[in-house]
């Protein structure tokens with residue numbers, strides 16, 4: 001079984017996807033980290049983020065297995081990833097590798113949960129269950145600020161709200177695989193849900209889809 005989890009920045013999709021993978025005994029891939037991994041490599045090499053050739057090369061070289069151990073959570077890398085994510089040639093390489101991960105997990109017998117922006121629409125359009133996790137921009141900025149700075153007020157928080165809204169806009173408006181719910185996705189608005197409540201709601205949706 002493949003479960004696709006998509007949604008905007010800091011909506012809680014990674015937290016949810018990781019927990020669903022544990023609950024259903026599935027492999028897990030955070031596809032955001034693949035874009036972040038390319039951004040980190042390009043930033044470290046002081047490469048131009050609009051250089052499609054360099055981005056494609058970095059995407060081919062990226063070690064998917066080692067992604068979990070890299071420090072990729074910074075604002076700079078998130079912003080770089082979102083700028084790189086508009087390059088169709090880069091997306092083509094990463095999507096192919098992400099599909100390969102899903103196919104290998106299926107071949108191994110279990111399946112996988114993948115989270116990102118285009119899993120239900122492009123990477124795994126035949127996923128058994130598609131969730132689109134969302135929350136208000138204010139709530140998402142609050143969550144990310146708590147995660148990054150341990151507080152959700154002050155100038156760093158206000159800058160973050162702006163940066164997040166800019167990234168959302170870029171992700172939603174880009175021509176190549178824009179962020180949007182697949183037609184058959186279940187939209188899960190977590191603005192007023194705790195991480196536990198979001199998880200229980202998602203398990204109910206998956207169980208219902210499996211029973212159908």
Ligand SMILES: Nc1ncnc2c1ncn2[C@@H]1O[C@H](COP(=O)(O)OP(=O)(O)O)[C@@H](O)[C@H]1O
Nearest residue numbers: 009010011012013014015143147190193194195
């Ligand atoms: N439903 C929720 N309520 C409150 N905080 C949450 C919820 N889901 C996730 N979080 C927290 O919000 C932050 C962002 O979550 P994360 O899963 O990394 O989001 P995403 O993968 O969408 O960027 C994390 O610190 C996480 O612990």
Ligand SMILES: Nc1ccn([C@@H]2O[C@H](COP(=O)(O)OP(=O)(O)O)[C@@H](O)[C@H]2O)c(=O)n1
Nearest residue numbers: 009010031032033035081082085116117118
């Ligand atoms: N499947 C995906 C995953 C991420 N991305 C891009 O990569 C950036 C970083 O993704 P992320 O999921 O790590 O970001 P957060 O939601 O964790 O902040 C996003 O802003 C997108 O531009 C994408 O285009 N497609």
